[in-house]
Amino acid sequence: MDVSAWHALRQVRIPCVWGWPRPVYPGSKAAIGFRKGPHVMDMSGKTVAITGASRGIGAAAATAFAEAGANVVLMARDRDAIADLAGKIGKTALAVPCDVARYWEVEAAVNAAVSEFGSLDVLINNAGVINPISRLETVDPEAWGQLIDINLKGVLHGVRAALPVMVNSGGGTIINISSGAATNALEGWSAYCSSKAGALMLTRCIDKEMREKGIRALGLSPGTVATDMQHEIKASGINPVSQLDWSDHIPADWPAKALLWMCGPEADAHLGTDISLRLPEIREQVGLV
Numbered sequence: 001m002d003v004s005a006w007h008a009l010r011q012v013r014i015p016c017v018w019g020w021p022r023p024v025y026p027g028s029k030a031a032i033g034f035r036k037g038p039h040v041m042d043m044s045g046k047t048v049a050i051t052g053a054s055r056g057i058g059a060a061a062a063t064a065f066a067e068a069g070a071n072v073v074l075m076a077r078d079r080d081a082i083a084d085l086a087g088k089i090g091k092t093a094l095a096v097p098c099d100v101a102r103y104w105e106v107e108a109a110v111n112a113a114v115s116e117f118g119s120l121d122v123l124i125n126n127a128g129v130i131n132p133i134s135r136l137e138t139v140d141p142e143a144w145g146q147l148i149d150i151n152l153k154g155v156l157h158g159v160r161a162a163l164p165v166m167v168n169s170g171g172g173t174i175i176n177i178s179s180g181a182a183t184n185a186l187e188g189w190s191a192y193c194s195s196k197a198g199a200l201m202l203t204r205c206i207d208k209e210m211r212e213k214g215i216r217a218l219g220l221s222p223g224t225v226a227t228d229m230q231h232e233i234k235a236s237g238i239n240p241v242s243q244l245d246w247s248d249h250i251p252a253d254w255p256a257k258a259l260l261w262m263c264g265p266e267a268d269a270h271l272g273t274d275i276s277l278r279l280p281e282i283r284e285q286v287g288l289v
């Protein structure tokens with residue numbers, strides 16, 4: 001085949017791959033979107049803000065929501081990484097450099113989302129760090145506090161900025177990325193465990209105060225995921241998580257798919273609490289197995 005024929009073939013194939021009209025199964029009316037097909041939510045016209053979207057679970061979630069038709073707002077400190085990802089996604093993505101430890105930056109990002117896309121329907125509080133990994137008798141209190149500023153106060157910042165916008169428009173979904181560490185103490189992880197326990201309580205508090213105003217609050221405990229965070233954990237050599245084999249971790253697009261599923265009504269049974277992606281029945285409902 002000569003080169004021009006090859007180009008012609010590619011031009012036909014590329015739009016086919018991305019543009020295939022997928023079957024629509026509108027029977028299951030969802031809280032936010034509706035199911036496009038088995039385990040595929042239609043998020044067309046919805047705006048989803050994701051913190052920590054520069055890599056790992058957040059970047060995978062941004063890609064999954066964009067493929068489901070959502071406008072996506074990518075928030076993280078690494079401005080080049082979110083700009084690159086937004087460029088790959090196209091016009092339905094907005095990159096907003098943001099440190100979640102600073103409330104005013106999170107508030108400005110939420111405002112940017114609303115002025116660009118007209119609404120904010122879903123907030124995913126995903127940004128998180130694992131360090132300092134250190135036993136309590138040696139841990140640096142400053143570093144301990146900085147983790148809390150990101151993993152716990154960062155969640156509060158997203159919630160506080162998003163709630164007025166969501167309530168004003170009749171409701172929305174807030175998902176906090178949790179961890180098994182929210183309910184299990186692990187050696188060297190006092191800051192991380194405390195932050196995730198606090199974030200789980202925030203999920204419960206949002207549900208308690210805001211469900212009647214149309215806010216769906218949920219947490220996702222993904223299990224161990226093959227991201228940079230697991231490289232940092234492995235390098236620490238402390239506690240059993242650092243001893244896991246890389247093949248024990250799930251890929252980042254698994255929690256991304258779970259997050260999409262959580263925007264639909266099948267997840268309503270779990271409002272106000274964490275969903276564990278380790279559970280076989282949840283994996284089945286999400287369509288991962």
Ligand SMILES: NC(=O)c1ccc[n+]([C@@H]2O[C@H](COP(=O)([O-])OP(=O)(O)OC[C@H]3O[C@@H](n4cnc5c(N)ncnc54)[C@H](OP(=O)(O)O)[C@@H]3O)[C@@H](O)[C@H]2O)c1
Nearest residue numbers: 052054055056057076077078099100127128224225227229
């Ligand atoms: N990987 C796992 O096994 C696992 C298991 C359970 C829960 N989780 C949770 O999943 C979430 C995502 O983690 P991951 O595994 O995807 O880790 P990752 O690859 O290290 O990504 C962490 C993300 O958080 C962002 N971030 C960190 N500090 C931030 C700040 N101050 N402001 C804004 N963004 C910030 C990072 O972006 P910038 O550096 O560009 O700001 C990055 O995009 C975290 O909440 C983590 O605790 C992970």
